[in-house]
Amino acid sequence: MKPLGSLIPLAEAKALVDANIRPIERTETVPLNCLVHRVLAQEVRSSIDVPPYNRSAMDGYAVKAEDTFSAGKFQPVELDCVGAVNAGDVPEKEVKKGTCIQIATGAMIPDGANAVVMVENTERSGKKVQIYRSVPPGANVSKRGEDIKKDSAVLGGGEVLAPSKVGVLAALGIKEATVYSMPRVSVIPTGNEVAEVGKELRKGQVYDINSHTLSSILRENGCVPVLHHIVEDTAEALTSAFREASDSDMIVLSGGSSAGERDVLEGVVSKLGKVVFHGVQIKPGKPTIFGAIGEVPVFGMPGYPTACLTNGYVFLLPAARKMARLPPKRDVTRAVPMAKKYAADIGRHQFLTVKIKDGEAHAVFKESGTITSIANADGWIEIPPNVDIVEKGTMVDVHLF
Amino acid sequence: MKPLGSLIPLAEAKALVDANIRPIERTETVPLNCLVHRVLAQEVRSSIDVPPYNRSAMDGYAVKAEDTFSAGKFQPVELDCVGAVNAGDVPEKEVKKGTCIQIATGAMIPDGANAVVMVENTERSGKKVQIYRSVPPGANVSKRGEDIKKDSAVLGGGEVLAPSKVGVLAALGIKEATVYSMPRVSVIPTGNEVAEVGKELRKGQVYDINSHTLSSILRENGCVPVLHHIVEDTAEALTSAFREASDSDMIVLSGGSSAGERDVLEGVVSKLGKVVFHGVQIKPGKPTIFGAIGEVPVFGMPGYPTACLTNGYVFLLPAARKMARLPPKRDVTRAVPMAKKYAADIGRHQFLTVKIKDGEAHAVFKESGTITSIANADGWIEIPPNVDIVEKGTMVDVHLF
Numbered sequence: 001m002k003p004l005g006s007l008i009p010l011a012e013a014k015a016l017v018d019a020n021i022r023p024i025e026r027t028e029t030v031p032l033n034c035l036v037h038r039v040l041a042q043e044v045r046s047s048i049d050v051p052p053y054n055r056s057a058m059d060g061y062a063v064k065a066e067d068t069f070s071a072g073k074f075q076p077v078e079l080d081c082v083g084a085v086n087a088g089d090v091p092e093k094e095v096k097k098g099t100c101i102q103i104a105t106g107a108m109i110p111d112g113a114n115a116v117v118m119v120e121n122t123e124r125s126g127k128k129v130q131i132y133r134s135v136p137p138g139a140n141v142s143k144r145g146e147d148i149k150k151d152s153a154v155l156g157g158g159e160v161l162a163p164s165k166v167g168v169l170a171a172l173g174i175k176e177a178t179v180y181s182m183p184r185v186s187v188i189p190t191g192n193e194v195a196e197v198g199k200e201l202r203k204g205q206v207y208d209i210n211s212h213t214l215s216s217i218l219r220e221n222g223c224v225p226v227l228h229h230i231v232e233d234t235a236e237a238l239t240s241a242f243r244e245a246s247d248s249d250m251i252v253l254s255g256g257s258s259a260g261e262r263d264v265l266e267g268v269v270s271k272l273g274k275v276v277f278h279g280v281q282i283k284p285g286k287p288t289i290f291g292a293i294g295e296v297p298v299f300g301m302p303g304y305p306t307a308c309l310t311n312g313y314v315f316l317l318p319a320a321r322k323m324a325r326l327p328p329k330r331d332v333t334r335a336v337p338m339a340k341k342y343a344a345d346i347g348r349h350q351f352l353t354v355k356i357k358d359g360e361a362h363a364v365f366k367e368s369g370t371i372t373s374i375a376n377a378d379g380w381i382e383i384p385p386n387v388d389i390v391e392k393g394t395m396v397d398v399h400l401f
Numbered sequence: 402m403k404p405l406g407s408l409i410p411l412a413e414a415k416a417l418v419d420a421n422i423r424p425i426e427r428t429e430t431v432p433l434n435c436l437v438h439r440v441l442a443q444e445v446r447s448s449i450d451v452p453p454y455n456r457s458a459m460d461g462y463a464v465k466a467e468d469t470f471s472a473g474k475f476q477p478v479e480l481d482c483v484g485a486v487n488a489g490d491v492p493e494k495e496v497k498k499g500t501c502i503q504i505a506t507g508a509m510i511p512d513g514a515n516a517v518v519m520v521e522n523t524e525r526s527g528k529k530v531q532i533y534r535s536v537p538p539g540a541n542v543s544k545r546g547e548d549i550k551k552d553s554a555v556l557g558g559g560e561v562l563a564p565s566k567v568g569v570l571a572a573l574g575i576k577e578a579t580v581y582s583m584p585r586v587s588v589i590p591t592g593n594e595v596a597e598v599g600k601e602l603r604k605g606q607v608y609d610i611n612s613h614t615l616s617s618i619l620r621e622n623g624c625v626p627v628l629h630h631i632v633e634d635t636a637e638a639l640t641s642a643f644r645e646a647s648d649s650d651m652i653v654l655s656g657g658s659s660a661g662e663r664d665v666l667e668g669v670v671s672k673l674g675k676v677v678f679h680g681v682q683i684k685p686g687k688p689t690i691f692g693a694i695g696e697v698p699v700f701g702m703p704g705y706p707t708a709c710l711t712n713g714y715v716f717l718l719p720a721a722r723k724m725a726r727l728p729p730k731r732d733v734t735r736a737v738p739m740a741k742k743y744a745a746d747i748g749r750h751q752f753l754t755v756k757i758k759d760g761e762a763h764a765v766f767k768e769s770g771t772i773t774s775i776a777n778a779d780g781w782i783e784i785p786p787n788v789d790i791v792e793k794g795t796m797v798d799v800h801l802f
Binding site: 032033035036037048050051052053055057059086087088089090104105106107108119142146147148154155162163164165166167168169170171172173174175191192193194195197198199201203204205206207208209210212213214215216217219220225227259260261303304305309312330332366367368369370371372374375377400401 | 433434436437438449451452453454456458460487488489490491505506507508509520543547548549555556563564565566567568569570571572573574575576592593594595596598599600602604605606607608609610611613614615616617618620621626628660661662704705706710713731733767768769770771772773775776778801802
């Protein structure tokens with residue numbers, strides 16, 4: 001039982017994690033209806049013009065614009081209507097001087113026509129159409145290729161497919177696209193006191209919380225969690241778990257709350273790979289281990305649920321998103337006054353979970369061991385290492401969950 | 402071909418949609434590893450105490466607090482160490498006056514002990530342990546039930562299961578939970594000019610964009626889109642599509658850009674159910690139909706991709722979230738100056754898509770027909786119906802996608 005060695009500051013720990021996470025290179029082909037939020041792996045070029053033909057942007061009459069130039073509110077021009085074209089139709093007739101063709105929104109512009117007069121500006125009786133407004137050439141016509149030109153680069157590799165970008169792929173008739181694979185992250189619960197959910201608790205045991213909270217964070221942030229069975233805190237068991245997880249893109253150990261367990265883990269990681277840091281100046285979450293085995297980053301999270309989950313948000317979430325090639329999470333904060341004076345620890349960057357009630361931030365933190373410290377909170381505030389007292393009424397930024 | 406009747410204001414349309422959407426009542430049982438972001442359908446009560454035993458919050462020595470009262474930095478108290486208890490162990494020995502037991506974080510407190518002295522405040526040599534700090538009763542002990550008390554209500558029906566709340570379920574050993582089902586929303590593409598993605602485009606056709614953008618929005622907001630084949634714009638075809646979709650929780654028709662098509666749809670909806678409104682004072686997205694067939698809300702979206710997708714964000718998204726029992730989406734806005742003067746339409750609430758470049762908002766809108774008007778944008782600004790000019794430099798709130 002030895003205490004942790006030298007702790008590193010939060011900013012340094014974050015930078016070290018970032019420096020050791022590489023965006024995923026593996027790709028896969030995914031059908032159109034599963035593409036939302038996936039990350040495009042290749043530039044997409046259009047093989048067609050969109051729209052593929054000149055089409056009407058309005059319901060009305062396709063005309064030669066020149067025929068309407070003298071039209072006005074009180075001196076309509078009269079044209080002969082020689083046909084109609086609906087959306088999806090191929091026009092059979094041509095618009096000749098003095099004639100027009102009735103046209104629906106989205107329909108192909110017939111040959112000979114170069115403009116559309118909106119139905120609101122016309123009056124029809126039989127085959128005769130009175131035009132009450134002049135239109136310039138091109139009026140109410142969407143030109144072929146106006147939206148997307150054939151052979152143009154439409155979406156770039158690395159773009160996240162928002163609904164509108166899924167729409168662009170659909171516009172091009174693309175049934176499936178090559179996207180980056182979602183990183184597979186092995187989540188390995190450790191700890192001799194931890195029991196699998198669904199089994200009977202033996203005396204001295206608690207249920208495994210951490211692998212479920214961490215898996216949930218991974219799932220929300222573009223990764224696929226692969227949940228392992230509970231691993232004993234011995235060098236042999238950990239080594240064989242690492243071997244089993246070696247085809248993962250990242251490994252997260254959720255547990256190891258005591259100094260003894262942390263030492264075993266640190267020993268195994270440094271033997272199989274390297275330990276980048278062990279111990280961060282934060283509260284909760286101090287005894288965090290980060291390293292790599294080969295190219296696979298490894299997180300050793302503290303065993304206490306609040307500490308583990310805080311670390312999940314602080315370290316694992318940005319790592320997961322970077323690996324998945326998603327942009328950093330948009331942090332939504334709300335500035336409210338502190339409801340009561342709070343005494344913090346000098347020398348550690350503290351993440352304090354709070355509930356917003358009547359427009360004020362109330363600390364809900366009980367201790368690192370309690371999952372309810374986070375589950376009952378609306379978000380957290382950060383207290384820098386050089387602050388020891390947050391006075392009642394101080395404005396704090398609550399980072400909402 | 403008749404123009405739309407009276408348009409209703411945006412706020413009225415939104416209120417009418419809201420009044421006609423009922424949160425889903427159907428529930429299902431889902432395993433723990435798929436619960437993140439689902440909505441709990443029932444109150445969850447704890448059948449156990451968490452932690453289920455008094456446990457140590459630190460690595461150190463379990464003691465009788467009374468034995469330490471005289472300890473200090475320069476006058477340690479010496480205790481006999483009679484054993485050790487690790488996490489997961491059931492302690493075999495009792496702590497008697499003058500003795501202590503080595504204990505790991507998370508381990509059960511042995512009988513007779515009522516406090517833990519941190520290892521940092523001790524010194525050991527053989528079986529003798531020097532205690533350099535006094536501790537009060539209860540120090541560094543997490544009491545049985547401190548986190549969650551047996552028989553207490555822990556989570557309520559209607560709560561959205563964030564990672565921390567998934568953790569609470571795990572803490573209770575709950576393998577699966579009853580949650581509200583995700584609403585099944587039929588997405589029916591209509592329009593005679595629309596071709597299914599993956600098929601060859603015939604002359605006069607464009608690919609179906611709208612059902613894919615709307616499905617993406619539904620998928621992002623707690624619903625399961627059920628994509629139908631393309632339906633012809635006839636009363637018979639629409640009626641039979643509605644019949645096929647009648648077991649859905651909601652129906653969205655994506656298409657019907659021309660006045661003729663809208664009339665057919667309005668006729669069918671009013672025959673099978675009721676039309677709540679047809680036409681809204683917005684741009685783009687004016688020719689929107691909303692109604693209900695029996696208890697099933699029906700949206701008839703405009704055919705133009707930008708108009709359809711704008712409506713997707715303005716009307717469908719809040720409806721989907723309400724039906725799925727999710728809280729309203731957090732709107733993230735960014736205030737930037739307008740890059741150029743923009744002339745808007747008086748009398749219609751306009752949603753203008755913009756790109757933020759060099760800290761300024763640039764309109765990217767081409768016309769309602771172009772999907773790239775949205776796909777190239779970072780967000781949108783709203784221009785109220787009574788504003789006709791947005792001057793260069795005016796600060797606008799960009800709602801980020």
